[in-house]
Amino acid sequence: MTVLQAKNIHKIFKKPDNLHILKGIDLELKHNESIAIMGASGVGKTTLLHILGTLESFNTGSLNILNNTTLKDEIRNKHIGFIFQSYNLLEDLTLLDNILMPARIARKKVTATSEAYKRANLLLEEVGLENRKNYLAKNLSGGERQRAAIARAFCNDPDIILADEPSGNLDFDNSNIIHNLLINSVKKFNKSLIVATHDKKLASLCDKIYYLENGKLTT
Ligand SMILES: Nc1ncnc2c1ncn2[C@@H]1O[C@H](COP(=O)(O)OP(=O)(O)OP(=O)(O)O)[C@@H](O)[C@H]1O
Ligand SMILES: [Mg+2]
Secondary structure: OEEEEEEEEEEEEOOOOOEEEEEEEEEEEEOOOEEEEEOOOOOOHHHHHHHHOOOOOOOEEEEEEOOEOOOOHHHHHHHEEEEOOOOOOOOOOEHHHHHHHHHHHOOOOOOOOOHHHHHHHHHHHHOOOHHHOOOEHHHOOHHHHHHHHHHHHOOOOOOEEEEEOOOOOOOHHHHHHHHHHHHHHHHHOOOEEEEEOOOHHHHHOOOEEEEEEOOEEEO
16 A cells, blocks of 8 residues: 655755755655665755655645645644654653644643553653653753654654654664664554665665655665
8 A cells, every 4th residue: 555655746945046956756655664765965855855744845746645635734743753853852841741742733632541641651661761751852862862753753653754864963872773763663553664864774774775866766
Protein backbone atom coordinates (compact mmCIF):
# COMPACT_ATOMS: atom_id res chain seq x y z
CA MET A 1 0.00 0.00 0.00
CA THR A 2 1.28 3.49 -0.88
CA VAL A 3 1.08 5.96 2.01
CA LEU A 4 2.66 8.96 0.32
CA GLN A 5 3.11 9.85 -3.32
CA ALA A 6 4.72 12.96 -4.75
CA LYS A 7 4.61 13.59 -8.49
CA ASN A 8 6.71 16.08 -10.41
CA ILE A 9 7.11 18.51 -7.51
CA HIS A 10 8.77 21.81 -8.35
CA LYS A 11 9.77 24.41 -5.80
CA ILE A 12 11.03 27.89 -6.49
CA PHE A 13 12.00 30.29 -3.71
CA LYS A 14 11.10 33.54 -5.49
CA LYS A 15 12.92 35.77 -3.01
CA PRO A 16 15.63 36.89 -2.90
CA ASP A 17 16.75 35.44 -6.25
CA ASN A 18 14.39 32.91 -7.82
CA LEU A 19 16.07 29.76 -6.58
CA HIS A 20 14.60 26.74 -8.44
CA ILE A 21 15.55 24.24 -5.75
CA LEU A 22 13.34 21.22 -6.66
CA LYS A 23 12.95 20.40 -10.35
CA GLY A 24 10.53 17.52 -10.67
CA ILE A 25 10.55 15.25 -7.63
CA ASP A 26 8.81 11.88 -7.94
CA LEU A 27 8.68 9.83 -4.77
CA GLU A 28 6.56 6.96 -3.53
CA LEU A 29 6.59 5.71 0.06
CA LYS A 30 4.98 2.36 0.86
CA HIS A 31 3.55 1.19 4.17
CA ASN A 32 6.34 -0.04 6.48
CA GLU A 33 9.00 1.21 4.09
CA SER A 34 11.96 3.41 5.05
CA ILE A 35 13.62 5.79 2.59
CA ALA A 36 16.78 7.81 3.13
CA ILE A 37 17.39 11.04 1.22
CA MET A 38 21.04 12.02 0.99
CA GLY A 39 22.70 14.98 -0.66
CA ALA A 40 25.02 17.91 -0.06
CA SER A 41 24.19 20.74 2.32
CA GLY A 42 21.86 23.28 0.71
CA VAL A 43 20.61 20.91 -1.97
CA GLY A 44 17.01 21.05 -0.71
CA LYS A 45 16.50 18.07 1.61
CA THR A 46 14.80 20.04 4.37
CA THR A 47 12.69 21.88 1.80
CA LEU A 48 11.56 18.57 0.32
CA LEU A 49 10.72 17.05 3.71
CA HIS A 50 8.74 20.16 4.67
CA ILE A 51 6.80 19.92 1.41
CA LEU A 52 6.12 16.20 1.94
CA GLY A 53 4.98 17.05 5.48
CA THR A 54 2.64 19.78 4.18
CA LEU A 55 4.56 22.43 6.11
CA GLU A 56 5.71 24.20 2.96
CA SER A 57 3.96 24.98 -0.33
CA PHE A 58 5.17 23.88 -3.77
CA ASN A 59 4.78 25.49 -7.19
CA THR A 60 3.67 22.62 -9.41
CA GLY A 61 3.14 18.88 -9.04
CA SER A 62 0.93 16.84 -6.75
CA LEU A 63 1.11 15.30 -3.31
CA ASN A 64 -1.09 12.47 -2.10
CA ILE A 65 -0.96 11.39 1.53
CA LEU A 66 -3.07 8.35 2.43
CA ASN A 67 -5.45 9.20 -0.41
CA ASN A 68 -5.83 12.81 0.65
CA THR A 69 -4.85 15.43 -1.91
CA THR A 70 -6.36 18.42 -0.15
CA LEU A 71 -4.05 18.44 2.79
CA LYS A 72 -5.48 20.09 5.83
CA ASP A 73 -3.91 20.62 9.22
CA GLU A 74 -5.86 17.76 10.79
CA ILE A 75 -4.52 15.33 8.23
CA ARG A 76 -0.98 16.41 8.97
CA ASN A 77 -1.55 16.21 12.69
CA LYS A 78 -3.09 12.76 12.45
CA HIS A 79 -0.90 11.10 9.85
CA ILE A 80 2.53 12.70 10.02
CA GLY A 81 5.12 12.82 12.77
CA PHE A 82 7.90 15.30 12.13
CA ILE A 83 11.39 15.22 13.60
CA PHE A 84 12.90 18.63 12.87
CA GLN A 85 16.54 19.34 12.11
CA SER A 86 16.57 21.81 15.00
CA TYR A 87 14.28 19.81 17.37
CA ASN A 88 11.74 22.65 17.82
CA LEU A 89 11.00 21.73 21.41
CA LEU A 90 9.20 24.32 23.52
CA GLU A 91 11.98 25.32 25.88
CA ASP A 92 9.90 26.38 28.88
CA LEU A 93 7.67 23.33 28.90
CA THR A 94 8.55 20.06 30.55
CA LEU A 95 9.65 17.12 28.49
CA LEU A 96 6.32 15.38 29.13
CA ASP A 97 4.36 18.44 28.00
CA ASN A 98 6.46 18.63 24.85
CA ILE A 99 5.70 14.99 24.04
CA LEU A 100 2.00 15.63 24.67
CA MET A 101 1.86 18.75 22.47
CA PRO A 102 0.70 16.94 19.29
CA ALA A 103 -2.11 15.34 21.32
CA ARG A 104 -3.14 18.75 22.67
CA ILE A 105 -3.14 20.20 19.15
CA ALA A 106 -5.36 17.29 18.09
CA ARG A 107 -7.64 18.21 21.04
CA LYS A 108 -7.21 14.83 22.69
CA LYS A 109 -7.63 14.38 26.41
CA VAL A 110 -4.26 14.60 28.16
CA THR A 111 -5.20 14.08 31.82
CA ALA A 112 -3.21 11.57 33.86
CA THR A 113 -5.64 8.74 33.08
CA SER A 114 -5.94 9.48 29.33
CA GLU A 115 -4.69 7.28 26.50
CA ALA A 116 -2.44 10.07 25.22
CA TYR A 117 -0.83 10.46 28.63
CA LYS A 118 -0.19 6.73 28.92
CA ARG A 119 1.26 6.66 25.42
CA ALA A 120 3.52 9.64 26.13
CA ASN A 121 4.91 7.87 29.18
CA LEU A 122 5.44 4.69 27.19
CA LEU A 123 7.26 6.64 24.48
CA LEU A 124 9.45 8.31 27.09
CA GLU A 125 10.41 4.86 28.36
CA GLU A 126 11.03 3.74 24.80
CA VAL A 127 13.59 6.52 24.28
CA GLY A 128 15.09 6.13 27.76
CA LEU A 129 13.91 9.46 29.15
CA GLU A 130 11.32 8.46 31.75
CA ASN A 131 13.56 9.91 34.48
CA ARG A 132 13.68 13.28 32.70
CA LYS A 133 9.98 13.79 32.04
CA ASN A 134 9.55 16.66 34.51
CA TYR A 135 12.66 18.52 33.28
CA LEU A 136 12.18 21.66 31.25
CA ALA A 137 13.24 21.13 27.64
CA LYS A 138 15.88 23.85 28.01
CA ASN A 139 17.63 21.77 30.67
CA LEU A 140 18.06 18.70 28.47
CA SER A 141 21.27 17.72 26.70
CA GLY A 142 21.55 17.59 22.90
CA GLY A 143 21.13 13.83 22.75
CA GLU A 144 18.19 13.97 25.15
CA ARG A 145 16.51 16.63 23.00
CA GLN A 146 16.99 14.51 19.94
CA ARG A 147 15.41 11.51 21.66
CA ALA A 148 12.58 13.75 22.91
CA ALA A 149 11.95 14.94 19.35
CA ILE A 150 11.63 11.31 18.25
CA ALA A 151 9.19 10.48 21.05
CA ARG A 152 7.10 13.54 20.19
CA ALA A 153 6.89 12.51 16.54
CA PHE A 154 5.27 9.23 17.62
CA CYS A 155 2.77 10.87 20.02
CA ASN A 156 -0.32 10.81 17.82
CA ASP A 157 0.50 7.39 16.39
CA PRO A 158 1.04 8.81 12.87
CA ASP A 159 1.41 6.58 9.82
CA ILE A 160 4.38 8.46 8.44
CA ILE A 161 7.52 9.69 10.19
CA LEU A 162 9.51 12.43 8.46
CA ALA A 163 12.92 12.87 10.06
CA ASP A 164 15.30 15.67 9.15
CA GLU A 165 18.92 14.91 10.03
CA PRO A 166 17.93 13.20 13.28
CA SER A 167 21.50 12.70 14.47
CA GLY A 168 23.01 15.84 12.94
CA ASN A 169 24.23 17.36 16.17
CA LEU A 170 25.41 14.27 17.97
CA ASP A 171 28.67 12.43 18.55
CA PHE A 172 29.31 8.98 17.10
CA ASP A 173 27.98 6.90 20.02
CA ASN A 174 24.86 8.99 20.45
CA SER A 175 24.26 8.99 16.70
CA ASN A 176 24.25 5.20 16.73
CA ILE A 177 21.79 5.17 19.61
CA ILE A 178 19.48 7.56 17.73
CA HIS A 179 19.75 5.58 14.49
CA ASN A 180 18.81 2.33 16.14
CA LEU A 181 16.07 3.98 18.16
CA LEU A 182 14.53 5.58 15.10
CA ILE A 183 14.74 2.52 12.85
CA ASN A 184 13.60 0.14 15.61
CA SER A 185 10.69 2.40 16.60
CA VAL A 186 9.59 2.68 12.97
CA LYS A 187 9.60 -1.13 12.67
CA LYS A 188 8.08 -1.80 16.08
CA PHE A 189 5.19 0.65 15.63
CA ASN A 190 4.66 -0.24 11.92
CA LYS A 191 5.46 3.20 10.54
CA SER A 192 6.75 4.42 7.21
CA LEU A 193 9.82 6.64 7.26
CA ILE A 194 11.52 9.25 5.12
CA VAL A 195 14.75 10.48 6.64
CA ALA A 196 17.06 13.19 5.29
CA THR A 197 20.61 12.55 6.38
CA HIS A 198 24.29 13.01 5.62
CA ASP A 199 25.01 9.85 7.57
CA LYS A 200 25.79 6.84 5.39
CA LYS A 201 25.31 4.47 8.28
CA LEU A 202 21.79 5.67 8.99
CA ALA A 203 21.00 5.62 5.26
CA SER A 204 22.24 2.03 5.03
CA LEU A 205 19.69 0.99 7.68
CA CYS A 206 16.85 2.13 5.37
CA ASP A 207 15.20 0.05 2.65
CA LYS A 208 16.03 2.57 -0.11
CA ILE A 209 18.48 5.41 -0.56
CA TYR A 210 17.87 8.35 -2.92
CA TYR A 211 20.29 11.16 -3.70
CA LEU A 212 19.06 14.71 -4.17
CA GLU A 213 21.18 16.58 -6.68
CA ASN A 214 20.42 19.47 -9.05
CA GLY A 215 16.80 19.46 -7.91
CA LYS A 216 16.16 15.79 -8.75
CA LEU A 217 16.22 12.47 -6.95
CA THR A 218 18.35 9.63 -8.25
CA THR A 219 19.05 6.16 -6.89
N1 LIG B 1 12.39 30.35 2.78
C1 LIG B 1 13.44 30.35 1.95
N2 LIG B 1 13.64 31.38 1.09
C2 LIG B 1 14.69 31.39 0.24
N3 LIG B 1 15.59 30.39 0.16
C3 LIG B 1 15.45 29.34 0.98
C4 LIG B 1 14.37 29.26 1.92
N4 LIG B 1 14.49 28.10 2.61
C5 LIG B 1 15.59 27.49 2.11
N5 LIG B 1 16.16 28.23 1.15
C6 LIG B 1 17.36 27.89 0.38
O1 LIG B 1 17.14 26.67 -0.29
C7 LIG B 1 18.32 25.88 -0.27
C8 LIG B 1 17.99 24.51 0.28
O2 LIG B 1 17.78 24.60 1.68
P1 LIG B 1 17.50 23.31 2.57
O3 LIG B 1 17.39 23.76 3.96
O4 LIG B 1 16.36 22.58 1.97
O5 LIG B 1 18.85 22.49 2.31
P2 LIG B 1 19.32 21.09 2.96
O6 LIG B 1 19.60 20.16 1.83
O7 LIG B 1 18.36 20.64 3.97
O8 LIG B 1 20.71 21.50 3.63
P3 LIG B 1 21.41 20.93 4.99
O9 LIG B 1 22.00 19.60 4.63
O10 LIG B 1 22.47 21.95 5.28
O11 LIG B 1 20.37 20.86 6.05
C9 LIG B 1 19.35 26.64 0.52
O12 LIG B 1 20.26 27.25 -0.37
C10 LIG B 1 18.54 27.65 1.29
O13 LIG B 1 19.25 28.84 1.49
MG1 LIG C 1 18.44 20.44 6.03
